[in-house]
Amino acid sequence: MAEPAIPAQPGKSLIAAKNLSKSFGAIDVLKNVSVSIDEGEVVCVVGPSGSGKTTLLRCFALLEQPTGGAVIMRGKTIAASGASTEVRQAAKRVRSDIGMVFQHFNLWPHFTVLQNIIEAPRRVKGIGRAEAEADAVKLLEKVGLADKRNEYPSRLSGGQQQRVAIARALAMRPSVMLFDEATSALDPELKHEVLLVMRDLAAEGMTMLVVTHEMGFARNVGSRVIFMDQGDIVEDSSPTSFFSAPKTDRAQRFLRQLQD
Amino acid sequence: MGGYRFRWDVIPQNLDFLLAGLQQTLTISAITLCLAMLGGLLIAVLDMSRFAALRFLGLASGEIIRNTPILVQLLWIYYVLPVVMGINLDAWWALVIGLSIYSSAFIAEAYRAGIQAVPKGHREAAQVLGLSPLQSFARIVLPQAIRLTLPPLAANFVQLIKYSSLGAVISVGEITRRGMELSSSIFRPLEVFTFIAVIYFLICWPLAMGIRLWERRLSRR
Numbered sequence: 102m103a104e105p106a107i108p109a110q111p112g113k114s115l116i117a118a119k120n121l122s123k124s125f126g127a128i129d130v131l132k133n134v135s136v137s138i139d140e141g142e143v144v145c146v147v148g149p150s151g152s153g154k155t156t157l158l159r160c161f162a163l164l165e166q167p168t169g170g171a172v173i174m175r176g177k178t179i180a181a182s183g184a185s186t187e188v189r190q191a192a193k194r195v196r197s198d199i200g201m202v203f204q205h206f207n208l209w210p211h212f213t214v215l216q217n218i219i220e221a222p223r224r225v226k227g228i229g230r231a232e233a234e235a236d237a238v239k240l241l242e243k244v245g246l247a248d249k250r251n252e253y254p255s256r257l258s259g260g261q262q263q264r265v266a267i268a269r270a271l272a273m274r275p276s277v278m279l280f281d282e283a284t285s286a287l288d289p290e291l292k293h294e295v296l297l298v299m300r301d302l303a304a305e306g307m308t309m310l311v312v313t314h315e316m317g318f319a320r321n322v323g324s325r326v327i328f329m330d331q332g333d334i335v336e337d338s339s340p341t342s343f344f345s346a347p348k349t350d351r352a353q354r355f356l357r358q359l360q361d
Numbered sequence: 362m363g364g365y366r367f368r369w370d371v372i373p374q375n376l377d378f379l380l381a382g383l384q385q386t387l388t389i390s391a392i393t394l395c396l397a398m399l400g401g402l403l404i405a406v407l408d409m410s411r412f413a414a415l416r417f418l419g420l421a422s423g424e425i426i427r428n429t430p431i432l433v434q435l436l437w438i439y440y441v442l443p444v445v446m447g448i449n450l451d452a453w454w455a456l457v458i459g460l461s462i463y464s465s466a467f468i469a470e471a472y473r474a475g476i477q478a479v480p481k482g483h484r485e486a487a488q489v490l491g492l493s494p495l496q497s498f499a500r501i502v503l504p505q506a507i508r509l510t511l512p513p514l515a516a517n518f519v520q521l522i523k524y525s526s527l528g529a530v531i532s533v534g535e536i537t538r539r540g541m542e543l544s545s546s547i548f549r550p551l552e553v554f555t556f557i558a559v560i561y562f563l564i565c566w567p568l569a570m571g572i573r574l575w576e577r578r579l580s581r582r
């Protein structure tokens with residue numbers, strides 16, 4: 102399998118939102134959000150329900166078209182409000198460089214685990230079946246599911262499905278992984294196995310943007326915490342300072358509510 | 362029973378003639394189903410197109426087909442279309458084309474329902490991984506939609522077996538037409554039409570039952 106085309110360069114902006122806004126009709130969900138994620142960072146996004154976390158992630162994943170501002174990857178605009186041909190082409194080029202893991206896994210139920218993983222490498226990158234399968238097995242070993250390769254998703258637990266979804270995203274060798282509440286749909290005893298995989302991924306140096314309600318993960322694995330409220334980034338700081346000394350009232354209230 | 366004396370022996374005497382009609386009925390229904398599956402896909406794709414003009418075309422044709430009687434459509438295709446288009450359409454083809462168009466509109470609905478039943482997240486996962494819209498449709502959406510569409514398609518086949526009897530009006534030699542011809546030559550309409558009704562029932566009823574079971578099994582999953 103090919104290594105990522107561009108080696109990681111810690112300390113350099115990989116993906117960023119610049120004055121990003123998103124409205125659905127009259128509802129302003131993101132209001133002029135700016136944030137930059139460096140290579141190798143694990144940025145955790147926390148905040149109350151409806152604050153725009155998912156929408157921010159979906160803009161980065163190119164699933165939502167911004168209504169203002171831009172998404173920039175390695176200096177190139179890949180999404181903007183009035184997307185030009187140039188922007189669309191740039192988006193097409195980086196598409197599979199951005200991996201995303203969804204709250205509800207979104208595995209394809211008519212494919213086996215292995216077929217789920219090799220589909221994109223084969224169709225998008227044109228990798229041969231044997232090579233794609235060998236790589237898929239390696240990724241499955243990494244998430245601890247090599248023995249499930251021929252099962253259909255419906256026969257797996259939620260935690261197993263989510264780990265397959267992570268392997269499927271990794272098969273495209275993305276340079277950034279987006280996680281939208283990857284463990285929220287899971288029973289407490291299954292969250293752990295997914296969080297461990299995510300922690301390992303972080304330890305390998307993967308750049309990650311993680312929307313999560315798992316404060317333990319944000320505190321221990323995150324290199325930065327972003328606190329969102331009502332479509333704004335209200336705080337952007339290290340986990341230690343966010344959890345021990347949140348600057349704003351809103352963040353303090355949010356953290357206090359978590360404790361109850 | 363009014364003193365009428367049934368003469369059931371006329372049926373075995375003319376069985377070959379009637380069964381040849383049945384064969385026509387089934388052939389017409391099968392060919393029509395295949396054509397309607399393609400036509401239905403076309404209408405469904407038009408309905409879901411990004412372009413307003415194509416959407417309008419799909420929507421309008423669907424509405425026209427669903428809101429005019431099938432018999433009038435057949436008569437129109439048989440009598441009017443040749444004049445308008447300047448082509449010569451024999452009765453058999455007029456029936457096949459008419460039924461296909463009619464079924465297309467209903468099958469398009471079944472396709473649409475099947476496609477809409479595939480969760481949006483499946484398409485988004487494909488999109489994020491870099492699959493093109495066409496790849497996503499062909500590899501992710503369609504295979505899942507087809508499974509849900511099979512029972513309605515089978516139900517449509519039952520409809521077609523029944524509707525093909527309309528071919529009698531434009532003298533296509535399917536089983537109903539042959540029944541009409543036979544009964545007027547031997548003056549035994551009661552026996553002949555009772556037999557034909559039983560034949561239709563014996564074919565359609567088991568199919569319909571099977572489909573009901575099949576749908577129940579799909580919905581349980």
Ligand SMILES: Nc1ncnc2c1ncn2[C@@H]1O[C@H](COP(=O)(O)OP(=O)(O)OP(=O)(O)O)[C@@H](O)[C@H]1O
Nearest residue numbers: 125128130148149150151152153154155156157282
């Ligand atoms: N497609 C849409 N159409 C209309 N409104 C939307 C749409 N998507 C999101 N919203 C609205 O945008 C707001 C922010 O939604 P978003 O899902 O980004 O919040 P979130 O921070 O992820 O919340 P949660 O923690 O509940 O997942 C919500 O008020 C939501 O109703």
Ligand SMILES: [Mg+2]
Nearest residue numbers: 154155156282
């Ligand atoms: Mg959310």
